Amino acid sequence: MIEAVQLAKRYDKNQPYVLKDVNFKVERGEFVFIVGQSGAGKSTLLKLLIREILPTSGTLKIFGQDLRLMPERRGPYLRRNIGMVFQDFRLLEERTAYENVAFAMQVTGAVAQEIARRVPAVLEMVGLGDKLEARVCDLSGGEQQRIGLARAIVNRPSLILADEPTGNLDPDTSMEIINLLRNINIRGTTVLVATHDREIVDRMQKRVIHLEHGQIAGDQKKGVYARAF
Amino acid sequence: MLFNDFCYAWKEALKGLYRNRWLSLASIGVVVVTLLMLGLFMLVSLNINFITTSVKDQVEIVVYVADDATAAEREELHALLSKNEALDEVRFVSRAEALQRLKAQLGNLLEGYDLDAENPLPDSYEIQTSLPEAVPEVAQELEGYPAVESVYYGRGVVENLFTVTNALQWVGLFLMIGLAITAVFLIAHTIRLTVYLRGREITIMKYVGATNWFIRWPFVLEGLILGFWGAILPLAALYFIYGAAVDWVVSNNLLFLNLLPVEGAMLELAKYLLPLGIGLGILGSAFSMGRFLRV
Numbered sequence: 001m002i003e004a005v006q007l008a009k010r011y012d013k014n015q016p017y018v019l020k021d022v023n024f025k026v027e028r029g030e031f032v033f034i035v036g037q038s039g040a041g042k043s044t045l046l047k048l049l050i051r052e053i054l055p056t057s058g059t060l061k062i063f064g065q066d067l068r069l070m071p072e073r074r075g076p077y078l079r080r081n082i083g084m085v086f087q088d089f090r091l092l093e094e095r096t097a098y099e100n101v102a103f104a105m106q107v108t109g110a111v112a113q114e115i116a117r118r119v120p121a122v123l124e125m126v127g128l129g130d131k132l133e134a135r136v137c138d139l140s141g142g143e144q145q146r147i148g149l150a151r152a153i154v155n156r157p158s159l160i161l162a163d164e165p166t167g168n169l170d171p172d173t174s175m176e177i178i179n180l181l182r183n184i185n186i187r188g189t190t191v192l193v194a195t196h197d198r199e200i201v202d203r204m205q206k207r208v209i210h211l212e213h214g215q216i217a218g219d220q221k222k223g224v225y226a227r228a229f
Numbered sequence: 230m231l232f233n234d235f236c237y238a239w240k241e242a243l244k245g246l247y248r249n250r251w252l253s254l255a256s257i258g259v260v261v262v263t264l265l266m267l268g269l270f271m272l273v274s275l276n277i278n279f280i281t282t283s284v285k286d287q288v289e290i291v292v293y294v295a296d297d298a299t300a301a302e303r304e305e306l307h308a309l310l311s312k313n314e315a316l317d318e319v320r321f322v323s324r325a326e327a328l329q330r331l332k333a334q335l336g337n338l339l340e341g342y343d344l345d346a347e348n349p350l351p352d353s354y355e356i357q358t359s360l361p362e363a364v365p366e367v368a369q370e371l372e373g374y375p376a377v378e379s380v381y382y383g384r385g386v387v388e389n390l391f392t393v394t395n396a397l398q399w400v401g402l403f404l405m406i407g408l409a410i411t412a413v414f415l416i417a418h419t420i421r422l423t424v425y426l427r428g429r430e431i432t433i434m435k436y437v438g439a440t441n442w443f444i445r446w447p448f449v450l451e452g453l454i455l456g457f458w459g460a461i462l463p464l465a466a467l468y469f470i471y472g473a474a475v476d477w478v479v480s481n482n483l484l485f486l487n488l489l490p491v492e493g494a495m496l497e498l499a500k501y502l503l504p505l506g507i508g509l510g511i512l513g514s515a516f517s518m519g520r521f522l523r524v
Binding site for chain 1: 438
């Protein structure tokens with residue numbers, strides 16, 4: 001599903017590498033935490049995966065395609081197969097929960113009936129079945145992140161990338177969000193979560209890739225955050 | 230573009246305009262004000278052109294035939310004038326006809342004079358040239374023809390008229406270019422502000438896999454709608470303003486101010502302002518989006 005070989009990235013020739021010598025593989029259906037402190041390169045790795053930026057050297061393959069060789073215009077179609085979840089939710093605050101999720105389907109050219117059928121089902125799945133018409137700005141952080149999750153899965157992507165999805169949430173809500181991600185994973189979607197939330201990582205007992213100063217400092221099958229140090 | 234996407238783009242454009250209705254109104258306002266100024270100036274300039282061309286068309290040369298010219302000389306003069314390609318229209322005015330005109334013009338003032346007995350007026354030719362600007366030159370040439378007593382063409386006045394109209398045309402051109410450039414800047418900035426305010430929306434669209442054109446279309450259509458109304462409103466305003474101006478000129482008997490008819494002038498204006506407004510709207514939004522699409 002994802003394969004990084006000798007992957008390196010720096011934003012400018014005069015600046016140090018943000019990622020260097022990164023090698024890893026993620027198989028279909030895995031649940032992987034990417035951990036590390038701020039500036040370790042987690043966000044850069046996620047940006048590379050959605051082809052927001054390109055690697056400086058090395059190869060990064062996703063769904064078997066080399067992102068450096070992929071033509072620019074294929075970018076949007078790659079992203080339709082990846083669900084993104086953000087720390088700051090990135091929702092359209094003036095619009096309803098329904099509209100925010102429907103938005104992601106409209107973009108792919110989905111027909112109206114399909115949108116009307118699938119959006120409520122997905123919102124129901126994340127526990128917001130009764131808040132379809134609530135405006136985002138009237139909802140709590142946890143509820144907003146559920147909308148974010150619903151939006152990420154509505155197009156049935158094979159990969160979910162979550163960038164600090166619990167960064168703005170209290171511990172209980174965080175666990176709920178992570179559990180939702182696990183449920184999505186159980187249905188067969190590959191999930192990659194970048195986080196520095198130690199408690200969640202330790203409780204989940206999933207694979208942990210530990211980044212430090214842009215390099216992989218550890219990669220454990222059933223890892224915990226603490227042991228990675 | 231699929232029909233589905235087409236409908237979506239129109240719907241989004243209208244929704245976008247409504248959601249940002251104050252900014253939409255502001256954008257239309259900017260387009261309206263600049264195009265109104267531009268239109269007003271164009272109207273003035275069109276009319277100056279129209280008036281000067283009609284004045285120019287009225288510039289004519291009068292050739293007075295010498296009283297003592299022989300029949301052969303007169304014939305030769307007539308032949309020469311008919312052959313001359315620089316002359317558009319050559320009309321012979323006999324001394325009898327000239328007297329008739331004088332009587333008609335002066336009426337009672339001529340009472341007491343027996344002009345029929347001894348007509349003091351000479352035969353003449355009234356000549357229009359194909360190129361009004363060439364009048365002084367042609368007049369000089371005609372002075373050399375046989376049987377010509379003198380040539381009259383409003384010497385001095387004609388030269389001044391041409392200098393003034395030339396200057397007016399240049400000034401008008403510069404002012405219009407200046408106004409058009411100002412309009413482009415104002416509109417581009419306003420639309421950039423619209424796009425900037427919606428940068429978040431655009432970024433999110435990119436993340437969920439929208440193609441650049443899918444994102445761009447609603448904005449382009451918004452620009453089109455804004456530009457269209459930004460051009461229609463000043464056209465409507467100018468229609469009333471100009472109509473009132475023409476009425477005023479007519480009701481005050483200022484008929485020497487020979488203004489362009491309202492419909493014709495408006496059609497001429499619409500030919501420039503509509504494409505300009507729509508073009509500005511579309512280009513403004515398409516270009517302003519550039520940096521948000523690079524995600």
